[in-house]
Every structure is written in C-alpha cells, then in structure tokens.
Amino acid sequence: MTLTPYRETLALRGIRSLLLMATLARIPITAGTVTLTLHVTLDLHLGYGAAGLVGAAFTVGSSIGAPVLGRITDRKGLRPVLVLTTLAELTFWTTAQAMPYWALLIAALLGGFLTLPAFSVARQSIAALAPESHRLPAFALDSITTELSFMAGPALGVLISTTAGPRVAMLAVGGGILLSGIGLYLLNPPIRGKHETPISAGERVPRNTWLKPRLVAVLAISSAATLVLSGTDVAVVAVLQNSGEVEWTGAVLGLWAAYSLLGGFSYGTVKRGLPPLVLFAPMALLTIPVGLAGGHWWLLALLLLPAGALCAPTITATADAVSRLTPASARGEAMGLHNSSLTVGVALGAPLAGVVMDTWSPAWGFTAVGGVGLVVAALALPAELRRRREQPADEATDPADESADPLASGAAGPAVELPSPEATAPTH
Structure with a gap:
C-alpha cells in the first residue's frame, strides 16, 4: 500500500483546510441528536418514545432540507446558505432548551430543515477542488474524517449533558455550530472547479x-x-x-x-x-x-x-x-x-x-x-x-478513452x- 495518492491529494490547494474545517464543523452537528434525547428524558422528564419523536422530526427536516439547500447553493452560491443556516441553527439551539415539548417537536422539524450543510458542502467542494484522478483518495479522507466526527460529537454531547446538564449541552451545540458557520463562511470553499461554469453564468440543468x-x-x-x-x-x-x-x-x-x-x-x-x-x-x-x-x-x-x-x-x-x-x-x-x-x-x-x-x-x-x-x-x-x-x-466508440x-x-x-x-x- 502506497501513501502517494494521499500525499498528492493533500498537496492540492484548499484540500487540507477544507477537511480540517469540515471535521470540526461536523462535531457539534453530530452531537445534536443525543443532546436532544437527553434533554427530553432528563429535563422534560419524558420517555424515550417522546425523545425518539423529536429526533425523528429533526431527521425528517434534515432529509427534506438537504437537497433544497443544495439547490439554493447551486443557484446563489455557498455564503448565503451558510448565513441562513447558521442563524437558523443558532436560534433553534438557544431557544429549544426553554420550549415545552409540543413546541420543541415543531421546532425540531424546522431546525432539521435548516441544518448547517457541513457534510454535503465538503463533498461538493472536494469534487470542485480535486481532479478526477484524485477524487477517490479525497473522498476517502472525507469519509475517514466524518467517522472521526461521529466518534467525537456524540461522546462530547453525552459528557456535557451528564456533567453540566442537557440545557448547557444544547447551548454548547449552538455555539459550536455558530463557530462552524463562521469558519466555513470565512474559508468559503469553492463549489465549482476552475474549468467549470461559474455560478454567475446562471446555468440551469434540467433534473x-x-x-x-x-x-x-x-x-x-x-x-x-x-x-x-x-x-x-x-x-x-x-x-x-x-x-x-x-x-x-x-x-x-x-x-x-x-x-x-x-x-x-x-x-x-x-x-x-x-x-x-x-x-x-x-x-x-x-x-x-x-x-x-x-x-x-x-x-x-x-x-x-x-x-x-x-x-x-x-x-x-x-x-x-x-x-x-x-x-x-x-x-x-x-x-x-x-x-x-x-x-x-x-x-x-x-x-x-x-x-x-x-x-x-x-x-x-x-x-x-x-x-x-x-x-x-x-x-x-x-x-x-x-x-x-x-x-x-x-x-x-472512443478507443482512446479509457x-x-x-x-x-x-x-x-x-x-x-x-x-x-x-x-x-x-x-x-
């Protein structure tokens, strides 16, 4: 096994900073579900069934919102989406800890819909930054760092929830997402390659x-x-x-x-x-x-x-x-x-x-x-x-194309x- 593909990929401009920022940005996002679960069971004194409904609402919202936010990114660029989702997430996590259960259920659906798109943005940017010959190792690095985020995020969520309390953990998640949104905004990773049509051209491709x-x-x-x-x-x-x-x-x-x-x-x-x-x-x-x-x-x-x-x-x-x-x-x-x-x-x-x-x-x-x-x-x-x-x-048809x-x-x-x-x- 040779490490040359990774060395060459990490040497590409923008890849290292993207992977680092994406890894850090995903940690508070991955801590969200377990933090919500502990808040419902410990602070609201409800069962795991009720906690599961809140988690399901957040998941449904996220599943619907991801392609919608991606389409907006394709048409308007990355930064407007980052501003929208960062402010929405900050609002959700700072107010959700004070909501009654029924309000939390509705807010979770909206909060999930406007989740900071750290996962899809990273992959979209990798496709823009890495030439086709280096996309495989680039996506492998993305998969590895994603797994690291999923290992760290829930563990930190549980740690803060069981020591300082779930409400504090929810505020911490909101603060982490705020910092993540600011970081991604300042980094502003490209979502189109240099050889690809820029967003300003307004190109539309039928689905x-x-x-x-x-x-x-x-x-x-x-x-x-x-x-x-x-x-x-x-x-x-x-x-x-x-x-x-x-x-x-x-x-x-x-x-x-x-x-x-x-x-x-x-x-x-x-x-x-x-x-x-x-x-x-x-x-x-x-x-x-x-x-x-x-x-x-x-x-x-x-x-x-x-x-x-x-x-x-x-x-x-x-x-x-x-x-x-x-x-x-x-x-x-x-x-x-x-x-x-x-x-x-x-x-x-x-x-x-x-x-x-x-x-x-x-x-x-x-x-x-x-x-x-x-x-x-x-x-x-x-x-x-x-x-x-x-x-x-x-x-x-094209023998030269391998x-x-x-x-x-x-x-x-x-x-x-x-x-x-x-x-x-x-x-x-």
Whole structure:
C-alpha cells in the first residue's frame, strides 16, 4: 500500500483546510441528536418514545432540507446558505432548551430543515477542488474524517449533558455550530472547479438530465449502507446486554470503527475504484452471520471485521459516484440528495433492528439489516448490469478513452453530458 495518492491529494490547494474545517464543523452537528434525547428524558422528564419523536422530526427536516439547500447553493452560491443556516441553527439551539415539548417537536422539524450543510458542502467542494484522478483518495479522507466526527460529537454531547446538564449541552451545540458557520463562511470553499461554469453564468440543468436510474441506484445503496450500519450498532449493544457483557460494548464498537477507518484508508490508495454495489453487497452479506457470535464479545468483534472493513469504502464509493454522475451546476442538489439518503438509512436501521430483536432475539438484528441490504443490492443490480452492457459500446466508440463509468470506477470521467447553453432550461 502506497501513501502517494494521499500525499498528492493533500498537496492540492484548499484540500487540507477544507477537511480540517469540515471535521470540526461536523462535531457539534453530530452531537445534536443525543443532546436532544437527553434533554427530553432528563429535563422534560419524558420517555424515550417522546425523545425518539423529536429526533425523528429533526431527521425528517434534515432529509427534506438537504437537497433544497443544495439547490439554493447551486443557484446563489455557498455564503448565503451558510448565513441562513447558521442563524437558523443558532436560534433553534438557544431557544429549544426553554420550549415545552409540543413546541420543541415543531421546532425540531424546522431546525432539521435548516441544518448547517457541513457534510454535503465538503463533498461538493472536494469534487470542485480535486481532479478526477484524485477524487477517490479525497473522498476517502472525507469519509475517514466524518467517522472521526461521529466518534467525537456524540461522546462530547453525552459528557456535557451528564456533567453540566442537557440545557448547557444544547447551548454548547449552538455555539459550536455558530463557530462552524463562521469558519466555513470565512474559508468559503469553492463549489465549482476552475474549468467549470461559474455560478454567475446562471446555468440551469434540467433534473431529468442527471437524476437517472444509475444515480437513483447509488442513492439507494447509500441509504441501505447506513441502514445496515445503524442497525448493526443497535444489535451489537443488544447482543452484549443480553449476554451480560455490556461492559465490552465500547471496546467492540471501537474495534468496529477501527476496521472501517482502516478499510477506508486502504481503499483510498487504489488506482481504480470499485462500483458501490460491488462493495456494498458483500458488506450486507457479511453482516448476517455476525449474530452467530452468541454471547462472546471477542468473537463478535472478530466477526464484525469483514463487514466493518467495507463500511467506509462503500460510503466513499457512493460519494465519488454521485460527484461524477452529476454536472457541476446540479452538484449541490445531488450531494444534498446523497446526504438525505445517508440520513434516512441511519433513521431506519435502528428501528428495523429493534423490532426484529424484540420479536425474536438480538442475534436476528444482524440478519434483518443485512437481509434488507441484500434486497436493495438486488434491486440496484439491473443498473449495474446495464452499465456493464453499455461500457464496451462506449469504449468501441472512443478507443482512446479509457475512463470507466462513474458507477464503476473512481477513475471515471463525467457520466452526464452537459447540455449546451441553448439547450438548458430551468430545473423543474
């Protein structure tokens, strides 16, 4: 394994500062859900069902808002969106801690809709800053730093909530998002490459020219991947709790995260990426037998290794494919859809695993989420087979062009032809 791809990628102008700022900006965002949960249960003295509704409202708002904010970014630029979302988030987190439950439920929906788009903006900017030959390692670094943010954010949220109180934690989240918004505003990472049409040109690309079955398949895989991940997370806790080894939960989940980080880091060094489906299908399949570990924490940690090593590479491959399957003028909306897909998967995985585990046993949670993942992989298979049929024809048309389809390779060229200025029309 060579580190040359990473050295070259980090040497690109703007990549280091973008990754650093994005990592820091994501920490308070990832702390938000657990902080809201603890506020509802500890401060409002309500149950976890009520807390789950608030979290669901925030998630629904975020899933709807991400593509909308991305579309505004495509048309108006990044800074207006950063100002809007930073002020909205600051207002939500500073006032939510004083709201009654019913008001908090409504505010969570609006707050989620106007979430600071740190995740999608980072990926959109990576696509603008990194040439196609370096997008794979760039997105791998983004996936790694995202995982680090998810490891730090919730832990800090719990720490502040259990020491100073959930209301203080909510104010801390608001302050962190304010600093993140200011940082991103000052950094102002580019969302269009130097060779791409600037926002000022007002180019509009109809959605039906890029939102095609191949991209829909990638989005479905993205959602299914995080469904498997969130369901696995809950199943690990349930299995260890059922076997009386709950004290090993942190160690097992830590090893699982380490597998993903190592897998993502290794994947970023390959010369040609793999189709998201090729990475996701075995990840889902290898999740099913994890439940065979029974009550042995060390065996559970060992069985998580194969699927865990494919987590970050799968997310990396989906982000890379989305960036190549969409034109620059629609990249913000597409990355917003990608972020929504990831969010929806996270929201669905835990309840799915929970229902199955309550009905049968904790071990069946892995089977449930892995099985759903395989179903999604099967539904996405026709798009992959179609790509394989069309690829030889494309190569025969242009023998000098060795680039593969975006769904297939990290070294792929643009998969959507940009319409000429005369052919462009407002997006519907």
